[in-house]
Amino acid sequence: MELYVYNTLTRKKELFEPINPPHVGLYVCGPTVYGDPHLGHARPGITFDIVFRYLQFIGYKVRYVRNITDVGHLENDADEGEDKIAKKARLEELEPMEIAQFYTKRFINAMDSLNVLSPSIQPIASGHIIEQIEIIKKILDAGYAYISEGSVYFDLMKYQKDTNKYGVLSNRVLEDMISTTRALDGQSEKKNAVDFALWKKAQPEHIMRWPSIWSEGFPGWHLECTAMSSKYLGETFDIHGGGLDLLFPHHESEIAQSVCAFGHEPAKYWIHNNMITIGGQKMGKSLGNFITLEEFFTGSHKMLERAYSPMTIRFFILQAHYRSTLDFSNDALSAAEKGLKRLLEAKRNIKKINPSKETTIEISTINQKCYDAMNDDFNTSMVISNLFETATIINKIIDGSEKINAKELEELNILFEDWYTKVLGLQDEQSSNMMPTIDGLVKMIIELRKEARENKDWAKSDELRDQLATLGVKIKDGKEGVSWTIE
C-alpha cells in the first residue's frame, strides 16, 4: 500500500516516504486569533484533520503541530505599524491578550464541534519570542539580514543571488516582483522593497511589544512558523500544510528563513488546501462576505436560509477534494445534510441485519476501494461515494434482495467504523448521555399512539405525532414497526 500526496513544491503527486518512519512530523499554519472562526477556517482544519487521521490509521506515529498566531500582523493600509490584534484591543479597550485568549478559545471550540482532533501541540506565537529572536540572530550571522533603524530585514536580493531559491514554492520571479511591488510604509528603511521584516521596531502606539537587542518591537510575519516548526519537529520535517493563500509570501518566506538559518529547506512535502468560495468569490474578511461557524450552527446570518450542523459542514467539505475550490450555497449544504443523513441511517441499519448462510456481496472489495481513494492524495470524495454505494447495499440486504453472511457482516461493520468514523471523522450528532432517557420517553409515546391507531382513533394518533414533531421528534411508520429521529 503506497500513499501518494500532491506536493506543491514539485506540482505533482509523489510517493509519501517519511524521513524517520514510522514517525511523521506535520506542521500546519493555524489561525490569527483576532476574529471569530469562519467557514474558511473549517477547510484547513478539516483537511489536515483528515491527513492526521489517515496517517495514523495506516500506522504512522504523527506529531501534529498547529500554531496559534496571537502576535498579530501588520495592517498594511491605514494605521501605520499597528497590528490587527492591537487595533482590535484599542477599539474595544482590552488587553491584546484578552482578545487573543477569547478568540483562541472560540477557535478551539469550533474545531471541537467539527470533530477536528486536537493537534499534538498547539503552540502560540507570543510564547516563542525568544526562539524567534534566536532565528533572527542566525540569519544575521549568516549574512542574510540587516539592521535598519531598530528593525531587522531579510535581504532577499542576497539570498536570491547566492541560492537562486526564492520562488521554488510559488514560482515567483523576484525580478518581476520588484517592478510591481507597491509602496508600503517603512520602505525607506529597506534596501529593497521586497525585503520582509524579521523584527519590527514598535511605534509608540503599538501596544504589543517585546524587548530585543535591536529595539522594543515584535517579530516579523513569517518567523513564528519557522521558530515553532523547527522547535517541535526539527529543522527538517515531513509535511508543511496550510491554505493556498499562504503559499505566497508566507510559505515562500519560511523556506527562505529556514535555508538561511539552518542551511536547508524546512519541509519535504508541502500540502495546500484550496479556498471556499461564495458565489464564485473567495470568502474573506477583507471582502466582508464571510460567515462565521457559529452563524452556520445557529443559522443567524442573512445569507443562510437556516442553521446547519457542524457535521453537515464537515461532510460538505469532505465531499469535495481538498485541492478544489468549494462553492458555498444553501442548496449545496442542504444536499450535503440529506446525504449525510442517508449514510448515518445506513450505518444504523447495519445493526438490524440478520446474517444469512450465503453472501452476495464482498466487503473487502469496497474496503480496498476506500484505501485506493485515500492513497490517491486523500480523495475523501471517492471514499464517500463508496460509502453511499455500500449504503444502497445495506438497504438491499434489509429489503431481502441481497444476502450477507456473518463474516461479511462483521467486515461491513468494521468498514463503517473505519472509514465513516475513524478516517472521515463523522459522528452521530444525536448521541448524548440523555439519549437513553429520551429514547425511553419517545417509545412510551409511540406505544400510546399505537394503541390509538389500533382503535382507529386517527385524531389522537395524529395529535401525538404532531406534538412530537413540534418538539423536533419525527415519527416514521415503517414496515418493521415505528422508528423516530430528532430533526
Next chain:
RNA sequence: GGUCUCUUGGCCGAGCGGUUAGGCACCGGUCUGCAAAACCGUCUACUCCAGUUCGAAUCUGGAAGAGACCUCCA
C-alpha cells in the same frame, strides 16, 4: 501587467485515454388509515474550435469566460 488554476447534467461535486462516480432535486414505483419519512428504479454532462489517437471530459494548440496569488487573510 506578471504567475497560476479552473470551466462536467437543474444544483453540488469526483474523474488524469477505453468501463455506472456519488449526493441533492425532478420523475416513476414500493410502503402507508392519511401523510411524512424511508427504500427501489429512471433521466438530464463534460465551454467552444482544431489536432494527436483505433478511441478524449481526460493529451496538444488556439479562443472565450471565471477565479486565486502578487498586500494581512484558511
